[in-house]
Amino acid sequence: MAQGTKEYSVPALEKAIAILNALAASELSISDLHSQLKLPKTTTFVILNTLEQHEIIRKTPEGKYRLGPGVLRWGNRYFDSMDMVQIARPHLERLVEEKPYTCHLAVLIGDKPVYCDKVEGSGFVRFATMIGQSQPLHQSSVGKALAAGLSDDDIRSLLPDAMDASTGKSIRSIEKFLEEVQFVRENGFAIEDEEFEEGVRCIGAPIRNYTGNIVASLSITALSKDLPAVKFMVIGEEVKQTAALISRDLGYNGGNIRHSVTETKSMGNKP
Known part of the structure; x- marks a missing residue:
């Protein structure tokens, strides 16, 4: 966290950032993210769907997710x-x-x-x-x-x-x-x-x-x-x-x- 920044956080945003950090390392499925990040599958699905709508991530033909053009x-x-x-x-x-x-x-x-x-x-x-x-x-x-x-x-x-x-x-x-x-x-x-x-x-x-x-x-x-x-x-x-x-x-x-x-x-x- 940046120096001098108060420790406020938005839980949903924290989870979305964690997902994006994980996808920056490799393509992952919902099950992979659930296991790796210990997030509820429903929560993971909702966040992935939202990120996909904004082209921040994309879903591969194999059913995995990767970073999308929005990040670029x-x-x-x-x-x-x-x-x-x-x-x-x-x-x-x-x-x-x-x-x-x-x-x-x-x-x-x-x-x-x-x-x-x-x-x-x-x-x-x-x-x-x-x-x-x-x-x-x-x-x-x-x-x-x-x-x-x-x-x-x-x-x-x-x-x-x-x-x-x-x-x-x-x-x-x-x-x-x-x-x-x-x-x-x-x-x-x-x-x-x-x-x-x-x-x-x-x-x-x-x-x-x-x-x-x-x-x-x-x-x-x-x-x-x-x-x-x-x-x-x-x-x-x-x-x-x-x-x-x-x-x-x-x-x-x-x-x-x-x-x-x-x-x-x-x-x-x-x-």
């Missing part, structure tokens, strides 16, 4: 996000250096953006966000930026008809959210103006990989007084350029990338 998707997303964190970190640090902003890096997991890195700027305010935390797709700039890589139909399928509203400025309709996503597609950055929390604004931008697909997004978060509306376009361009530099480092060749002063100096006289 998790693994690939984990490794992709870890590589991305290492690549993106220097760019995030430069973006918020000597500025009262906090920078977040996020990936889309299911229907929500999830933070996979966070860099604090020089401001006195520290936002209570953390790596692994998810944000609403329609109430976050990282969510809007990630949604720009989806089709409108896919976006509709991810959002409920009755959308949660955290503040008076929250987006309440799918059509309005689609307008915000179109703004990202046309301008390259997203604005979240006190839609999730009053007094807090964010500007985000999509990050692309070598195929041109949007695989992540970054954002700066600030108090409204430190990010006035008159600066949206200027700061938006800075955030967009940072996302473009990260995209370049991930192998993306498209887009107009302008090097920052700091990076240009570090490149010396390279052509």
Whole structure:
């Protein structure tokens, strides 16, 4: 268990994890799992059936179970996000250096953006966000930026008809959210103006990989007084350029990338 984590547990989840660990070693039948893990057959069957529905495991023609493609998707997303964190970190640090902003890096997991890195700027305010935390797709700039890589139909399928509203400025309709996503597609950055929390604004931008697909997004978060509306376009361009530099480092060749002063100096006289 991770250091500092309280010893809470969910029995059914503990059993499912035990089953997955056993299947990671070899293909096993229900009887094998029952004998090896000392689990009731009924419980084992219910857990296996649930895991199979989500493609986390698969049943072989011989009646045994093995890990499924769902596990591979998790693994690939984990490794992709870890590589991305290492690549993106220097760019995030430069973006918020000597500025009262906090920078977040996020990936889309299911229907929500999830933070996979966070860099604090020089401001006195520290936002209570953390790596692994998810944000609403329609109430976050990282969510809007990630949604720009989806089709409108896919976006509709991810959002409920009755959308949660955290503040008076929250987006309440799918059509309005689609307008915000179109703004990202046309301008390259997203604005979240006190839609999730009053007094807090964010500007985000999509990050692309070598195929041109949007695989992540970054954002700066600030108090409204430190990010006035008159600066949206200027700061938006800075955030967009940072996302473009990260995209370049991930192998993306498209887009107009302008090097920052700091990076240009570090490149010396390279052509």
